[in-house]
Amino acid sequence: MAGVTDRPFRQLCKKLGAGYAVSEMAASNPKLWDSVKTSRRLNHDGEIAPISVQIAGADPAMMAEAAVFNANKGARIIDINMGCPVKKVCNVASGSALLRHEDLIARILDAVVSACAPLGVPVTLKTRTGWDRESRNALRVAKLAENAGIAALTLHGRTRADLYTGEAEYDTIRAVKAELTIPVIANGDIDSPEKAKHVLDYTGADAVMIGRAAQGRPWIFREIDHYLRTGESLAPPSHGEMRELLLEHLDDHYRFYGEHTGVRTARKHIGWYLDGLPGADSFCARMNLIDNTRDQWRAVSDWFDTLSRDAMPHRAPVAEALMAA
Numbered sequence: 001m002a003g004v005t006d007r008p009f010r011q012l013c014k015k016l017g018a019g020y021a022v023s024e025m026a027a028s029n030p031k032l033w034d035s036v037k038t039s040r041r042l043n044h045d046g047e048i049a050p051i052s053v054q055i056a057g058a059d060p061a062m063m064a065e066a067a068v069f070n071a072n073k074g075a076r077i078i079d080i081n082m083g084c085p086v087k088k089v090c091n092v093a094s095g096s097a098l099l100r101h102e103d104l105i106a107r108i109l110d111a112v113v114s115a116c117a118p119l120g121v122p123v124t125l126k127t128r129t130g131w132d133r134e135s136r137n138a139l140r141v142a143k144l145a146e147n148a149g150i151a152a153l154t155l156h157g158r159t160r161a162d163l164y165t166g167e168a169e170y171d172t173i174r175a176v177k178a179e180l181t182i183p184v185i186a187n188g189d190i191d192s193p194e195k196a197k198h199v200l201d202y203t204g205a206d207a208v209m210i211g212r213a214a215q216g217r218p219w220i221f222r223e224i225d226h227y228l229r230t231g232e233s234l235a236p237p238s239h240g241e242m243r244e245l246l247l248e249h250l251d252d253h254y255r256f257y258g259e260h261t262g263v264r265t266a267r268k269h270i271g272w273y274l275d276g277l278p279g280a281d282s283f284c285a286r287m288n289l290i291d292n293t294r295d296q297w298r299a300v301s302d303w304f305d306t307l308s309r310d311a312m313p314h315r316a317p318v319a320e321a322l323m324a325a
């Protein structure tokens with residue numbers, strides 16, 4: 001997820017049970033490769049394997065070049081984005097706009113797979129169920145992908161026109177899975193271990209991909225993993241563990257982005273972690289005014305200390321007296 005699944009966050013998710021995590025989308029246009037943003041997105045130093053980079057674009061030759069460039073930078077899997085509905089991406093007929101041009105899809109897939117094959121780098125595809133509900137062509141696109149040598153397909157159960165509204169549907173994913181021999185990964189609105197199990201059972205998919213539900217909740221991966229293996233729910237993390245994980249995330253985040261960008265881009269993550277906890281809204285309003293990483297880290301740390309103190313049950317006077325004795 002662009003702007004979310006940066007290296008520190010992917011690393012944390014992988015540590016907490018994610019079997020696999022794809023980089024933020026990287027532009028296929030070479031003119032952008034030297035930008036700070038893109039070079040950050042292409043930094044995989046110390047990342048837990050396998051390193052997978054998503055590329056977006058509409059020009060087959062440029063996409064092939066971008067795939068090779070990323071493979072040479074350490075990507076062991078290349079993922080092609082045909083699912084992003086963002087205007088910036090769609091206006092140049094990339095992302096989900098490609099779903100209206102099946103001939104171009106085939107040329108892009110062929111070009112990227114042919115370029116990556118000599119490097120031993122598999123290519124995967126991420127897409128939606130179609131341009132709109134009247135033209136759901138996921139099955140045809142999936143067949144094109146399989147014939148082109150795509151190694152796995154991730155399908156978000158919405159059309160481009162749906163954006164992120166309504167509920168993801170899993171019938172199309174189920175139909176696609178029934179027709180393909182390559183692995184199919186189901187995606188969309190999976191936000192609990194129970195939902196993950198339901199979607200796996202219903203679609204027959206080989207795996208599930210989690211997006212927004214992992215924001216501020218990277219431990220969802222171990223919860224899902226545990227539930228799928230044992231049928232039992234894992235207890236949620238204590239406030240103490242949440243505090244540790246968030247502070248560790250912040251340390252890594254600051255190292256990765258530096259002082260100026262680090263303090264600003266950390267705010268949304270902190271907001272996601274704290275969402276729903278008592279007093280989080282007023283804390284976040286204050287925390288968002290802090291403009292240096294040291295004070296931000298300290299504020300988060302202190303806030304959790306207060307939270308734990310307030311959550312302690314009030315001791316009965318007898319217990320108080322016994323302890324004093």
Ligand SMILES: Cc1cc2nc3c(=O)[nH]c(=O)nc-3n(C[C@H](O)[C@H](O)[C@H](O)COP(=O)(O)O)c2cc1C
Nearest residue numbers: 001002025081083126156187188189190210211212
């Ligand atoms: C902020 C944001 C950024 C996203 N960026 C990307 C992206 O770069 N590439 C991609 O394939 N999907 C991207 N997505 C879509 C997600 O990967 C996923 O398909 C979608 O959110 C549905 O899954 P979910 O309900 O588990 O979040 C993005 C979604 C969000 C909310």
